[in-house]
Amino acid sequence: MKVKIIGITGTGLMGSAIAEKALLAGYSIRLYDVQKEHAEACMKKLNSRLQSLMKKFTASDLSNVQQNTVTLCRDIAGLNECDLIIEAVNEEIELKRKVFTELDKICPPHVILASNTSAIPVSKLAEVTSRPDKVAGLHFFNPVSVMKLVEIIAGRETSDDTIHTLEHVAKQMGKTAVCIKDAPGFVANRLLVSMINEACRVLSEGIADRDTIDTVMRLGANYPMGPLALADLMGLDVCLKIMEFLYAGLQDERYRPPLLLKQMVAEGKLGRKTGKGFYEYPLPPQK
Secondary structure (H helix, E strand, O other): OOOOEEEEEOOOHHHHHHHHHHHHOOOEEEEEOOOHHHHHHHHHHHHHHHHHHOOOOOHHHHHHHHHHHEEEOOOHHHHHHOOEEEEOOOOOHHHHHHHHHHHHHHOOOOOEEEEOOOOOOHHHHHOOOOOHHHEEEEEEOOOOOOOOEEEEEEOOOOOHHHHHHHHHHHHHOOOEEEEEEOOOOOOHHHHHHHHHHHHHHHHHOOOOOHHHHHHHHHHHOOOOOOHHHHHHHHOHHHHHHHHHHHHHHHOOHHHOOOHHHHHHHHOOOOEHHHOEOOOEOOOOOOO
16 A cells, blocks of 8 residues: 555654654654644644755745645544554553544544554554554654664554555665564563663662663673663653563563662653653753
8 A cells, every 4th residue: 555644643752753754754744642732842843854954945845845744633533634644642552542443433444553552562452443454563763763673563463465565664764674473562672671670670789880780781782872771761661661561461570660660760760851860861941
């Protein structure tokens, strides 16, 4: 199936970054968020990005590109003209199932519904729709502008045509796509979260301090960043949710959330997005 219009529902950090990448790949974009200010901020960011990257256009050309390729939807029904919708709401299974139920009702049968979930089995989302063959995972990594990988997750009934369409979209966006069988955590987070979990335990037990742990993995394993810095980048709340979901689904002690992580999340120390996690970060000035 040829995709011309991509809808994004959930325009926070990941949703807005995916929208930007899709726009620059030549797709028309429809934006929707229950929090209108988030969608408006995303729209503003996309327009600013276009202005900085498309200086070769005349002012009138740029205005036309902005007007014709990015549209804010007042409600979720405005996404019904899309060929592909990428859901990027919070990592909560019942919230995602609610969104998929609503999308299934308002979208024509040909529309593919994809989730940017990082851990939730796709089949759990597909079962609330009448189109399980057109439901899949499309897991982008943060920061979307830099990370090359996209995990495409095939649910129990996801069709080959759906997978091939998503592979083409990922390629158009400059990504390398890998197809993963449906399971909690898929591949990347199943491996990464167990490492982050163990790093928290090593820190809690006083075996090594924060900087030593991250230095060992950067210089000893040639990772671009250590597990604690990675957790800050992902968001400690996101790490905790993934651990909880994996532990509930797999009953494996490697994924039991450590007390240190729970305490930090309870204190609002969520990593880069709050300015403090395992490390401290400058926050952008308030406008």
